[in-house]
Amino acid sequence: MAGFKVFNDSDQSIWVTIYDPFGQQIGYGNVDKGKNHEFTSGFYAIGSQYKLLAEYPTAEPHRWTTTTRQYLTKTDHDSIHLRGDASGGHWHNP
Numbered sequence: 817m818a819g820f821k822v823f824n825d826s827d828q829s830i831w832v833t834i835y836d837p838f839g840q841q842i843g844y845g846n847v848d849k850g851k852n853h854e855f856t857s858g859f860y861a862i863g864s865q866y867k868l869l870a871e872y873p874t875a876e877p878h879r880w881t882t883t884t885r886q887y888l889t890k891t892d893h894d895s896i897h898l899r900g901d902a903s904g905g906h907w908h909n910p
Contacts, residue, residue, distance in 0.1 A: 819856030820868065820886070821893045822847050825908075829888040842866075846874050847898075853864040862874040862906055870898050870905055880904045 824847040834843035842858035884907040
C-alpha cells in the first residue's frame with residue numbers, strides 16, 4: 817500500500833502530520849526516537865506531492881517544527897528520515 821515510512825533518527829520522540837496535495841490532513845502520529853512508522857492509511861497517489869510536518873515535543877507548545885514536500889514514487893511506501901535533537905530537526909532522504 818502506498819504511503820510514507822518515516823524513520824526517526826533523532827534523540828527525541830516526534831509528532832508527524834502528512835498533508836495531501838490539496839492541504840488536507842491524511843495521516844498523523846507519534847514516531848518514537850530511534851523507531852519508524854508507516855503512514856499508509858488514506859489515499860496516496862503515485863506521482864503526487866505531499867507535505868510532511870514534524871513537531872517536537874509531541875505535545876504543544878512545540879519547541880520546533882520542520883516541513884518538507886515529497887513526491888510519492890513507490891507503490892509500497894517511500895522512506896524519509898528525520899534527524900535532530902531538542903534544539904531542532906531536519907528531513908533527510910536516504
